[in-house]
Amino acid sequence: MLRIANLTAHYGAAQALFGLDLEVGKGETVALVGANGAGKSTLLKCLMGLVKPSGGEIRLDGELVSGRPPAWMVRRGLALSPEGREVFAHLSVEENLELGGLALKLPKKELAAGKQEVFARFPKLQERRAQLAGTLSGGEQQMLAMGRALMARPRLLLLDEPSLGLAPLITDEIFAIIHQLARAGTTILLVEQNAARALSASDKAYLLANGRIVEHGASADLLGDPALRAAFLGAASHDNPAASRLGAAGLTNIRLEKPDMRQQNFMPAFASEEALQRHQLAGLQWTVRHAWEGSSFYRERLEAAGAPPESIRSLEDLRRLPFTTADDLREGYPFPLRAVPFEQIVRVHASSGTTGKRKVLCYTQKDLDDWTHFFARCYQMAGVTPLDRVQIAVGYGVWTAGMGFQLGCEKIGALAVPVGPGNIDMQIQFLLDFQSTVFCSTASMALLMAEEIHRRGIADKIAVNKIIYGSERSSRSMRQKVSELFGGAELFDITGLTELYGPGTGIECPEHDCIHYWGDYYILEIVDPQTLQPVPEGEWGEMVVTTLCKEGAPLIRYRTRDITRIIPGTCSCGSPLPRHSRIKGRSDDTIKFRGVNIYPSSIDTILSAVPGLGSEYQIHLTREEGSGRDNMRLVIERAQGVAASRSPELIHETLHQIKKQLLVTAAIELVDYGSLPRSERKSQRVFDSRIQDEIV
Template sequence: MNYRFFPNFTKEELAKIQLEGLKWTVNHAYQGSAQYQKKLKKSGIHPNDIKSLEDLQYLPFTTVEDLREGYPLPLLSVPEEEVVRIHASSGTTGKRKVLAYTQKDIDTWKIMLARCFELAGLSPLDRIQIAVGYGLWTAGAGFQLGCEYFGAMAVPIGPGNLDMQLQLLVDFQTTCLCSTASMALLLAEQVKKHQLQSKIALKKAIFGAEPHTPKMRKYIEETLNLEDTFDIPGMTEVYGPGTGLECSAHQGIHYWADLFILEILDPNTLKPVQPGEVGEMVITTLCKEAVPLIRYRTRDLTRFIPGECSCGLNLPRHDHILGRSDDMFIFRGVNIYPGQIATILEQFPELSSEYQIYLNRKQGLDFMTIKVEAQEGTTIPDNLATAVEKNIKTKILVSSKVEIVPPLSLPRSFGKTKRLIDERDN
């Protein structure tokens, strides 16, 4: 297949691109950022030391703490007059993670998003309803930037405002939705409630920013009569959304290995995991000017997918984002990820994809309650909650109380759904 936005290169050519990009990035960061130069010198690294891709392992890691330390313009490696834009993501310590962009960074980002739209099978005739956050956040600006460069019609509404979302779906006959999975679920429920399935023209949806289960995806596809849906990864630190896309073969996410190097490391030992094992994504950019990243610890968990994809695209793949290493919570001495709970709930057809985990403490002892919605139109057996509790006990080795609640009774979100409510310190 001939693509407009994808280069065609061999593995040897890709390795050459990566090595040249690695050398450039280390030198650029060393020369342009006092913060980076100090970090590299402390590790005994000079740009001239980079001779091969094997030398990547000797470079120091960059973390979110480095971004907070340099606030408001952390790790800036170009003169400020070359900065044309900033974006930011939320911060948990009062300071947001702020990333600067040069014009070349913006141009690289728009190519990344154009690749996503092309890989999703869209054309310039598509109308793309962009239902994600604008402003400081990268999502809306990124999708619109890529949409316009790709040549499709952008319909930039942002999140929320359900009445207008529905009106645009009907009046403009938008054909693709870009949103979080939670927003897509909420929109699907509203389309069904107002009986609009026959009046809309949606064919595809691209959603990311949070993990979602196969059950959630199936409900969205069936309710909106979609031909296909696609998972899109991304983060503000690496331009924004669009670091890769799941292709129509749904055999993993192709990522842009000509623009960044991806390592998957054990988050504890910081050594490479075995092939096929889950680890933390660590990213080194190859051409990012304003804020280059050297071995940036993303905290996102995934695994490499080996071999060739049946779609024919010769770019490497990783699995869906399976969670974050900092999403983990400790309950009665056991390390648990919300995704483990979701995987168990997925096995019960009587339950929907929507759940929340509540943790509280009574008389010094921790308790976990899992509220999960019943599937619409399903009769719930009397022993179902007990069966789920037993499955959790068997698989995760902790006791919990499962409450099956009516459909549509748990909170919905225009952005990312909050799965964990930890009230143990209240």
């Protein structure tokens, strides 16, 4: 949108700008950071036509606009909120706003509509619309100056020192509004002395000193990279301002609360596939010996398979090991697969399954440390930094989700907002109040939130730019809808299961065409669900996992029942970590409904205990078009000889038992005995129409 080339400016004989080159793309927020006298305000005045450049050129949408008068620039889509606010003190708030649209010569109706838009964004101005501008507080005057600029309906908004002279709380409010404007698509060129504020609010930045650009690049890199911070912002600028170029130029108000930002790296150091395989073989040998020595269950299985620890000499020997299943975990309740003494166990977690006894897993402190480490790796791959605010909207308690998301968030140094699931009103309030930049939830919760954000019309008032979701399958159309209604947020599918630590065992990379999984923590096989033989690389099958360093409850060839495929080759994102496709489905008949695993067999058990119901039933799963809410409808036969008049009492009792035992609500429809289809083979009981297009 804006291109500045070799720009120079003078005040008489004194040169203020020395050959500046700068670009602003459509929809970007670009920061100009520098001390007093660096040339920031002069540059903005040159753009607006208030100061005529002495050299170089300014192009707007490719058109040369250097030296054009201010009113002409306003009509071309530029507007300036000047340093020091410069409101008209003896005019009312409303009159100041009307002056902002003067150059456009707007009709009264459009002028009134513009004022209402400003009042909607700045409610305090509406309360004081008749008040003289000179009687407003400093923060209110800054809002008025920004509102006056917005009256010109700018495509490029120039903000000159918006935080100057304001208290910290008011500054927070002003920068929240700047974030909102950026989310709404306004292109912003932000001049600011407060480097931390400016860099946190922008996409890219130019650092100015003495009329020259001394550095430029992505704002997150400038603020977070330790080498750049030391060079241009100063790691100890509070005590030694001269330690940085900007500090030497007089900039001393840089305060960065997290001094080790971006220094942590959670990615493995493997240089080749061979190095990873050597690591996996060592981990496999350790796991088999650990299970042999610590778990009576595994020792019995390994002996029966003729696979003692000393027989594991290559990764090919993995196929000699016996499979482990979810039934093994349930039968071993409450401490299945335990391979360490009880005094080494520091926590247990359980799955959300509902087939009688839950699948419970125990953890040592090392297990928790490993889980935290690779969950932080997930955040790192998704581009989350210590500057982010992560709103966690998944379940806490005995389930693994909430703890995993929070521990990983805190490990990477981001701010955690642990809200938990549900409570849409509170979720929305926190998105607005805390300006969360990352939202973590299930796929259906993300869609529900997206619809609510759209319904309330607040997409431009929130700051979410990334959504990390898991637990459920999601189609391309669903992902696109969530992204659009969240205002263009980037989606990352995260994988995991309780048996394998919890969520965070892999995540979608920025290329968005695969899931990278942590091959340094577990081996992934793809087998045919019927024959249990490995399938050729690239073909779909059931995911089987073997842990490499899990102490409390190691997994050896655990059948996850998830259907996916290995993607061969190296990813275009540059990561050497192996990858698989998004989860396509299940090899068993498990239903995932509103975050709860439900087995049809558990529904069968419930229905058989209600006198008056028959043995035949169907489960219909649908998704509402508007809200994205999942619905379950059970169609059940009455028992032979049971009159239709008993339907109300039977429906009431069935609803009660389903809610009590499965923790979900379903719609119940009773039909006559014999009206549902029979089959010689296994009857189809589940009809899931929630996802109708491709998932990968």
